[in-house]
Amino acid sequence: MAPGSKAEGRSVSTPDGTTRWLRRLPATLSCLVLALASVTGLLPARALADTYTFVVQPILPPAQTRKAFQPLADYLSRQTGHEIRLVTAVNFLAYWARMKRGDYDLILDAAHFTDWRVKNLGYVVLAKIPDTVSYSLVTAEDTLVLEPSELIGKPVATIGSPSLGAVRLAQMFPNPLRQPVTVEVDNSRDAIEAVLKGRAMGAIVPSPLVGAFPLNVVTTTEPVPHIGFSASPEVPEAVRKALRKALVEADRTPDGQAMLKAINFPRFVAADEKVYDGYAKLLEGIWGY
Structure with a gap:
């Protein structure tokens, strides 16, 4: 038989690694097609x-x-x-x-x-x-507090620092020795619930929430x-x-x-x-x- 001809199920043998190159050709062509499609916008966005x-x-x-x-x-x-x-x-x-x-x-x-x-x-x-948006320091409706200073040493609910509510609360009590006892909650509704259920005497919450609950507003911050x-x-x-x-x-x-x-x-x-x-x-x- 002539060299390189097919016999007894053996594959064709070609010089210089051509067989390996031919086997890789389909994958190479696929990559080229994908690259071309990307450039020309044929692929979905x-x-x-x-x-x-x-x-x-x-x-x-x-x-x-x-x-x-x-x-x-x-x-x-x-x-x-x-x-x-x-x-x-x-x-x-x-x-x-x-x-x-x-x-x-x-x-x-x-x-x-x-x-x-x-x-x-x-x-x-x-x-x-x-x-x-502004924040309001509130108490329960039947808890008459007129000034933030009346809450020194008392539990006040707030979302954790450095949330805007916690920052605003800290501004109301600049003296580190005269602070409320902060009760950290997950969200503003939980802060209001803490007040209404007696777990906190006050809370700092976004002002738009106040009207929906029986609360007393002590003070409201400047809006941002x-x-x-x-x-x-x-x-x-x-x-x-x-x-x-x-x-x-x-x-x-x-x-x-x-x-x-x-x-x-x-x-x-x-x-x-x-x-x-x-x-x-x-x-x-x-x-x-």
Whole structure:
């Protein structure tokens, strides 16, 4: 038989490793086709999508945070073509520690945190919830307290530091020797419940909650801009633009309106870093500031 011919089930033998090259040819061609499809846009958009972590300040326990804000993450994923993955923090100390390291790509949280990240980590503000928010120091309706000083040495419920409520409470009691006894709770509704059930004499809670419960308002803080949505400088500009567009136009589309109803906010409005300028000072004196 001639050299290289097929006999008795033996494979063809060719010089210089050509057989191995031929065996790899289909896989090589497949890679080339995929690369060409990526460049020419023939692959679905999701095949080229990136994943971005999204966190909301932990005013609720992790499970409740997921339930409350997963609709926003899902909406942004649909609108941008990227995976916006909601992550949670167990409390404000854990949140503060990770936030300072720049661990989160996208964040929805209070004015003091937003300004701190802008100034220290280069985050970009994309949008915010309209208007302002203040906090009220409250007691039970039948507990007549007129001044914060009357609560020195008394139990006062608050979400953990450095939440905006805890920061505002600390401002009311600047003397470290004349403080209330803080009762840390998971969220503002738990703080109100602690007052109504007698576990705390007072609580610091967002002012909009006060009218729904039988409470006595001791004092109300100065308002600050409502929570803002900001992005890490690591998030590409094109993605930031897509996120901003999706947020500020949400109230104009059925998909966006359904999301807003699910997260219980009226709408998002455009915002920039100037809106929050100066509020990082509220964190002065906080561990790690």
